[in-house]
Amino acid sequence: MITFEQVSKAYLGKYAIKDITTTLPKGKIIGVVGPNGTGKSTTLKLIAGLIRPTKGRVTVDGMEVDRKISKHVTYLSELDEYYTMYSVMETVQFFATQFEDFNLSKAEEMIQFMKLDPNTKVKHLSKGNRGRLKIILSLARDASYILMDEPLSGLDPMVRDTIVKGLVSFIDLEKQTVLISTHEVSEIEPMLDYVVAIKDNQFVEVADVDQLRQEEQLSIVEWMKKIYAS
Numbered sequence: 001m002i003t004f005e006q007v008s009k010a011y012l013g014k015y016a017i018k019d020i021t022t023t024l025p026k027g028k029i030i031g032v033v034g035p036n037g038t039g040k041s042t043t044l045k046l047i048a049g050l051i052r053p054t055k056g057r058v059t060v061d062g063m064e065v066d067r068k069i070s071k072h073v074t075y076l077s078e079l080d081e082y083y084t085m086y087s088v089m090e091t092v093q094f095f096a097t098q099f100e101d102f103n104l105s106k107a108e109e110m111i112q113f114m115k116l117d118p119n120t121k122v123k124h125l126s127k128g129n130r131g132r133l134k135i136i137l138s139l140a141r142d143a144s145y146i147l148m149d150e151p152l153s154g155l156d157p158m159v160r161d162t163i164v165k166g167l168v169s170f171i172d173l174e175k176q177t178v179l180i181s182t183h184e185v186s187e188i189e190p191m192l193d194y195v196v197a198i199k200d201n202q203f204v205e206v207a208d209v210d211q212l213r214q215e216e217q218l219s220i221v222e223w224m225k226k227i228y229a230s
């Protein structure tokens with residue numbers, strides 16, 4: 001369970017998010033959505049302990065978040081952060097030495113699923129294939145919380161659908177909670193259980209995406225259009 005207690009984050013005196021109090025459930029795939037610059041990355045980084053709130057408290061399973069939370073939380077950033085001299089397999093093996101919960105056989109399975117050549121050096125991978133490698137590195141950890149900041153950026157629209165389906169099959173919702181930030185909601189919509197949209201520094205939440213579809217006959221994309229139009 002992730003809680004925000006009166007959390008604000010300001011950069012140079014300007015708020016990205018302001019006075020948020022909420023609880024995000026466990027065992028769900030949660031979309032963090034909104035237009036550019038609304039605070040999606042900020043929200044994920046606060047949960048990952050990469051930045052500190054200006055005010056308030058963020059907790060994960062009752063633990064106040066600081067950098068040590070990375071034992072329980074994996075964060076896939078928008079940036080590349082690996083050694084380009086390593087091959088795909090060497091990178092995966094290196095990560096296995098860094099994280100106790102890294103599941104090497106799951107990583108190998110995902111390399112096959114993503115159709116990556118394990119022997120290719122990272123510096124020779126296309127942008128899309130680096131994107132695939134990043135997804136593998138974050139999902140191969142048996143961490144309780146998986147945070148993915150724009151995981152589909154740089155990936156060919158033709159393969160996104162397959163990758164999204166693959167992502168779901170590698171997540172164990174009995175033990176894991178996933179937060180995915182994106183402004184390309186339509187592509188991940190089928191996998192989402194719960195949605196946090198950020199508008200005017202506040203969270204607007206949909207606790208049950210199926211209910212939204214059944215009772216209000218709205219897709220998330222349609223719901224977002226309504227929110228951001230008002």
Ligand SMILES: Nc1ncnc2c1ncn2[C@@H]1O[C@H](COP(=O)(O)OP(=O)(O)OP(=O)(O)O)[C@@H](O)[C@H]1O
Pocket residue numbers: 011012015016034035036037038039040041042043183
């Ligand atoms: N390190 C920083 N220094 C100053 N301002 C920042 C910093 N990081 C983020 N911001 C500002 O905070 C606001 C929220 O940024 P954030 O990156 O969280 O948004 P986002 O929704 O993830 O955007 P995008 O979709 O473009 O990635 C923006 O106005 C951004 O310019």
